[in-house]
Amino acid sequence: xxxxxxxxxxxxxxxxxxxxxxxxxxxxxxxxxxxxxxxxxxxxxxxxxxxxxxxxxxxxxxxxxxxxxxxxxxxxxxxxxxxxxxxxxxxxxxxxxxxxxxxxxxxxxxxxxxxxxxxxxxxxxxxxxxxxxxxxxxxxxxxxxxxxxxxxxxxxxxxxxxxxxxxxxxxxxxxxxxxxxxxxxxxxxxxxxxxxxxxxxxxxxxxxxxxxxxxxxxxxxxxxxxxxxxxxxxxxxxxxxxxxxxxxxxxxxxxxxxxxxxxxxxxxxxx
Numbered sequence: 246x247x248x249x250x251x252x253x254x255x256x257x258x259x260x261x262x263x264x265x266x267x268x269x270x271x272x273x274x275x276x277x278x279x280x281x282x283x284x285x286x287x288x289x290x291x292x293x294x295x296x297x298x299x300x301x302x303x304x305x306x307x308x309x310x311x312x313x314x315x316x317x318x319x320x321x322x323x324x325x326x327x328x329x330x331x332x333x334x335x336x337x338x339x340x341x342x343x344x345x346x347x348x349x350x351x352x353x354x355x356x357x358x359x360x361x362x363x364x365x366x367x368x369x370x371x372x373x374x375x376x377x378x379x380x381x382x383x384x385x386x387x388x389x390x391x392x393x394x395x396x397x398x399x400x401x402x403x404x405x406x407x408x409x410x411x412x413x414x415x416x417x418x419x420x421x422x423x424x425x426x427x428x429x430x431x432x433x434x435x436x437x438x439x440x441x442x443x444x445x446x447x448x449x450x451x452x453x454x455x456x457x458x459x460x461x462x463x464x465x466x467x468x469x470x471x472x473x474x475x476x477x478x479x480x481x482x483x484x485x486x487x488x489x490x491x492x493x494x495x496x497x498x499x500x501x502x503x504x505x506x507x508x509x510x511x512x513x514x515x516x
Contacts, residue, residue, distance in 0.1 A: 453492035
């Protein structure tokens with residue numbers, strides 16, 4: 246608990262956005278001793294709110310000088326909810342920040358698929374009693390399924406520009422699946438492990454299992470891939486093995502990937 250409170254106190258005092266819009270969320274970028282960009286990044290705030298909910302379930306009393314864990318979580322969730330957009334099909338989408346809604350310029354929405362955290366959203370639904378979070382969790386799979394659809398499955402892009410599931414494109418001239426998108430198997434597997442979510446199981450089987458199979462067959466598993474699934478470079482990376490270990494349906498594959506990763510074998514329970 247002491248370590249958690251130290252991190253929370255530092256983030257609150259150094260990244261806090263008091264006096265700005267959505268004041269309970271945190272500035273996303275700290276560099277050279279100060280905030281270099283006051284915009285928010287909703288992946289970090291989602292993870293922070295989830296951590297505060299878990300902390301409040303373990304420790305009831307508030308740390309000195311800080312709000313109660315659950316009170317802080319509720320404030321963050323209220324501000325996060327204002328960054329959920331709805332596309333023309335009615336799909337609920339978590340924006341990476343307010344800047345990402347560019348529909349007024351007829352440029353659609355900018356999304357980062359790795360920011361989508363359906364397992365966390367289901368925790369938020371239980372915590373707040375709001376089914377809006379459940380809808381966001383379910384609708385996250387509209388994006389995640391669209392971006393990997395293909396035969397063989399495409400790699401998930403780091404960034405996309407989105408109108409609807411039938412109208413989206415990778416964002417950027419050098420669009421790849423790399424250091425952002427590598428988090429997607431872990432985010433989806435959390436939804437499966439915590440909630441036995443059918444769409445999570447289906448997504449992992451269709452979109453992640455082919456990469457697990459490559460590792461099983463001895464192929465290198467780097468972090469970066471072209472969007473057609475081809476590996477960039479030939480070097481294995483422990484982070485890629487760790488993230489895809491969460492996706493593996495076979496216990497033997499999970500052990501193989503964890504042995505090549507930076508994580509201990511016991512980090513994953515039974516599926």
